[in-house]
Amino acid sequence: MSGLPREVLKWLQSLDLTHSVKNTRRDFSNGYLVAEIFSWYYPQDIQMHSFVNGTSIERKMGNWQQLERFFQRHQLGIAKERVDGTIHCKPGAAIALVEQVYTLLTNRKVRKLEKTPNDFTDSSYQSQLPSYARSTASQAIKNNIAITELTTQPDRIVSMQKAQNIVDTHVEHRRQEREHNPERFGIRAGDSLSPRHATGGAEPKSVKDSKQQESQEHNTEGSSAVKEVEVSQPSKPAAP
Incomplete structure (x- = not known):
């Protein structure tokens, strides 16, 4: 499943691209199909012989560097985060980029029930x-x-x-x-929600036991008195 809205899929099919979109993350990651889309609207600026339909990271970066220069020259406002997310196959990045391209080139907004997240994580x-x-x-x-x-x-x-x-x-x-x-x-009322950052409530049992043991040792040391021991010296024998 591509995950793209129906109107965007119909628009892509009307462009007669090199291959149909089946996996949005994989198909758009190298930038070749994106370049092919823009070549229909900007044939003088996008020459397809400059792009390579490859899967290596070097091919991907080469294609997208050309596209990013084109985006800046025409001030299309495609965010760097969306481009990077598309290159690295981040969740939702390619869909967000294609929808933005659809809006830019057709002046039509995509009807969506849910907003596309911008963090591109799972x-x-x-x-x-x-x-x-x-x-x-x-x-x-x-x-x-x-x-x-x-x-x-x-x-x-x-x-x-x-x-x-x-x-x-x-x-x-x-x-x-x-x-x-x-x-x-297993959190009871009054217990801390995070054992690593305690904000109140009862202390963990292991910590409480350790403190009690230290307190007992300290009290034992303080209460022990030092007793003096008197040693009697042996008497010297009388002189003959």
Whole structure:
């Protein structure tokens, strides 16, 4: 399933593209079909012999660099985040980009019931799953940071920031789960919702036991008195 609205699919079919759209993420990731779409409306600016229908990251980046220069020259307002998301096959990115291209070239708005998310992660899909089936923090990073992103963006600081944003989102979702369904996590009234960031309530049993043991040891040391021991010296023998 392409995931595109019906009117957008009919419009794409009318353009007689090289191949039909079956998988939106895969089919638009290299930019070749996007270039072919614009070549129908800007034949003088988009020459298809300059684009390669390949799957390697080098081919993809080469095609999209040409398209981005074209977008800037004509001030089309296609966001860099949507382009990057399409290149790296992020969820919803290719659909959002194609819908924007449809609106730009046909002056018609897409009728949609749901708004397309701008973060291009699987958070909307994860929210539909039951709590026990959702990804862990490490799995969320793996799902939302593609290998091609690390290849095209070698800056480790940027990659760490992306990973941290994903972890922060995951922690916030877990906090909301604890708040809305405390019974599942065994949280009683007055207990802290987050054991890592306690804001009140009873202390964990292990911490309480440790404190009690330290207090007992301290009291024992303080109450023990030091007793002096007198040692009698042996008397010297009398002189003969």
